[in-house]
Every structure is written in structure tokens, then in C-alpha cells.
Amino acid sequence: MVEKIEEILWAEKYRPRTLDDIVNQKEIVERLKKFVKEKNMPHLLFAGPPGTGKTTAALALVHDLYGDNYEQYFLELNASDERGIDVIRSKVKEFARTVTPGNVPFKVVLLDEADNMTADAQQALRRTMELYTESTRFILACNYLSKIIEPIQSRTALFRFYPLKKEDVVNRLLYIVKNEKVDYDQKALETIYDITLGDMRKSINILQAAAAYGKITVEAVYKVLGLAQPKEIREMVNLALQGKFMQAREKLRTLLVTYGLSGEDIIKQIHRELTSSELQISEELRVLLLDYVGETEFRIIEGADDEIQLTALLAKLAIYGNKYLSDSK
Numbered sequence: 164m165v166e167k168i169e170e171i172l173w174a175e176k177y178r179p180r181t182l183d184d185i186v187n188q189k190e191i192v193e194r195l196k197k198f199v200k201e202k203n204m205p206h207l208l209f210a211g212p213p214g215t216g217k218t219t220a221a222l223a224l225v226h227d228l229y230g231d232n233y234e235q236y237f238l239e240l241n242a243s244d245e246r247g248i249d250v251i252r253s254k255v256k257e258f259a260r261t262v263t264p265g266n267v268p269f270k271v272v273l274l275d276e277a278d279n280m281t282a283d284a285q286q287a288l289r290r291t292m293e294l295y296t297e298s299t300r301f302i303l304a305c306n307y308l309s310k311i312i313e314p315i316q317s318r319t320a321l322f323r324f325y326p327l328k329k330e331d332v333v334n335r336l337l338y339i340v341k342n343e344k345v346d347y348d349q350k351a352l353e354t355i356y357d358i359t360l361g362d363m364r365k366s367i368n369i370l371q372a373a374a375a376y377g378k379i380t381v382e383a384v385y386k387v388l389g390l391a392q393p394k395e396i397r398e399m400v401n402l403a404l405q406g407k408f409m410q411a412r413e414k415l416r417t418l419l420v421t422y423g424l425s426g427e428d429i430i431k432q433i434h435r436e437l438t439s440s441e442l443q444i445s446e447e448l449r450v451l452l453l454d455y456v457g458e459t460e461f462r463i464i465e466g467a468d469d470e471i472q473l474t475a476l477l478a479k480l481a482i483y484g485n486k487y488l489s490d491s492k
């Protein structure tokens with residue numbers, strides 16, 4: 164039997180089905196519940212970063228309004244997939260003609276990524292919304308509110324979605340790993356939040372990919388992302404700065420060979436380390452080294468050999484690090 168997508172992808176499998184299941188976003192959930200109770204609502208505008216529950220909230224709302232068979236009263240369109248406003252208009256027209264549910268006087272259209280539409284297309288959309296307002300309510304979802312034209316903003320009730328808090332994300336991940344009976348380290352779940360900063364979809368996707376390593380550890384999380392653990396990059400940089408060039412080079416080889424990281428990944432992380440306020444070096448040395456990092460990155464992108472370029476950079480770190488650090492003693 165072919166598995167359904169919601170059985171394969173945890174982000175789908177664990178998508179809350181009802182408003183009560185939604186994690187946090189309390190104010191939003193309360194307002195939406197009122198619409199369900201009154202069986203009435205205006206057009207809605209959901210704005211906020213990816214993976215914070217906009218689509219989920221729209222689906223849970225229609226589920227609670229119409230029950231398990233909500234699908235016949237619900238049309239989901241993606242503004243960036245569908246070819247232009249004409250397709251949207253004709254699909255909405257067709258949908259508006261279908262039967263309305265007995266106990267709720269309207270059906271719902273969810274238009275995802277509405278901020279990808281041009282201003283002209285949004286004007287046309289606004290007319291379509293007005294034309295079918297008798298039988299249909301629109302929920303527009305977007306990442307950037309500023310890209311939605313004023314006439315649409317003023318005709319919709321705005322719901323702002325914010326990134327989920329660390330505690331909410333970690334608890335949700337915990338719930339999933341327990342349910343899936345996978346081994347995990349608590350620190351790994353926290354690391355996932357530190358990387359995704361409240362994007363629940365991304366958090367769950369990383370969790371699932373890391374689980375494929377048998378146990379969800381910090382190391383597995385970094386592997387999934389194709390990133391070395393910051394600690395290893397930091398160690399390499401510090402060894403080089405102390406003039407321990409051969410040891411730093413050994414670390415570099417481990418990152419390239421064992422981790423299978425690309426030169427581009429490594430140079431980006433070296434950049435992060437050298438700009439971090441945790442690294443205690445003088446401004447002068449920092450500026451000098453970052454200049455070399457820029458040059459190395461450029462050469463790597465242009466196709467020069469990763470290992471040779473990064474080794475040359477470590478040599479610069481060793482030469483100048485040693486000089487500046489001993490000068491300051």
C-alpha cells in the first residue's frame with residue numbers, strides 16, 4: 164500500500180486538526196473560535212513568518228465550522244502556483260456555484276502566499292472577493308503584510324502570527340519523539356529551536372531527518388543541516404590563531420572528509436566565528452582576518468580547490484593570530 168503524505172511527513176502527520184490542538188497562538192485561536200460559535204466571519208488576513216501556523220489555523224477553522232467533511236466547502240489556492248489572477252478568478256467562480264453547507268451561510272477560500280501577487284492582481288482579487296462575498300469568505304495568508312495593498316487590508320480582519328516560543332517548539336518536538344518512540348537528547352531539541360527560531364515546520368522537518376540517524380543528537384541535527392558543530396569550527400579557528408597550524412589543518416580535513424562539508428559551508432561558519440563577539444581578539448586583527456575570509460570565499464565560489472584555499476586561510480590565521488596575540492601579551 165502506498166503511504167499517504169501525512170503518514171510520511173511528520174509536519175503533516177502532526178498538523179493540528181482542530182483549533183483546540185493548535186499550540187500557543189492563543190489570542191488568534193480565541194478570535195477564530197468566536198467565528199465558529201457565531202457561524203459568521205469577515206474576510207481574514209493571516210500575516211506572519213513561515214511555519215507559524217497560518218495554513219494550519221485556516222484548516223482547523225474550516226474543520227471546526229463544517230466538521231470532518233469540510234473539504235467540499237473549502238478551496239485552497241496558492242497565489243504563486245496558480246498561473247495568474249485569471250485562474251484564481253475562474254476557480255473561485257466555479258467554487259462559489261457549488262452547494263453551501265446547511266448550517267453555515269458561506270464557504271471558505273484560502274489563498275496562500277497572497278503577497279506574491281502583483282498589486283494589479285491584488286486589485287482584481289479584491290473585486291472577486293466583493294463579487295462572491297454573499298456565499299464565500301476569503302482567508303489570505305502572507306509572510307509580509309506590507310506587500311498587501313491597502314484596499315485589501317482595510318476589507319479584512321488582520322491576524323498576526325508570531326514565531327513560536329522556545330518552550331512551545333521544544334514541547335511539541337518532545338510530544339512527537341515520544342509518540343514516534345525515537346531516542347533523543349533534550350539538548351538536540353533545543354538546538355533545533357536555536358536554528359529555526361520558532362518556525363515549527365522547519366523544526367519538525369529537521370527532527371524527522373535527524374531521527375533517521377537512529378538517535379536525535381546535536382551531532383545528527385548538524386549533520387542533517389550540512390553544518391559542522393560550531394564547537395568544531397571554533398576549535399579549528401582557535402588552534403590556528405594560537406599558531407598550532409598542523410593541528411588546525413587536521414581539524415579541517417576532518418570537517419571536509421568525515422563530515423563531508425563543502426568549502427562554502429566551512430567558510431561561512433568561519434565567518435560566523437570570526438564575527439562573533441565571543442571571540443576575544445582585537446578589532447584590528449578581526450578586520451584583517453575577515454578581509455582574508457572574503458577573499459577565500461570568493462575564490463572557492465569561483466571554483467578554486469576547497470582544501471587548498473581553506474588551508475591557506477588557516478595559514479593566515481596562524482601567522483597573524485600568533486603575531487597579534489603575542490604582541491598583546
Ligand SMILES: Nc1ncnc2c1ncn2[C@@H]1O[C@H](COP(=O)(O)OP(=O)(O)OP(=O)(O)O)[C@@H](O)[C@H]1O
Binds near residue numbers: 178187188217327363
Ligand atoms: N501553532 C502550531 N501548533 C502546532 N503545530 C504547528 C503550529 N504552527 C505550525 N505547526 C506545524 O508546522 C507545520 C507548518 O505549519 P503551517 O503550514 O500552518 O505554516 P504556515 O504559517 O502556513 O507557513 P507558510 O507561510 O510557509 O505557508 C504544520 O503542519 C504543523 O505541523
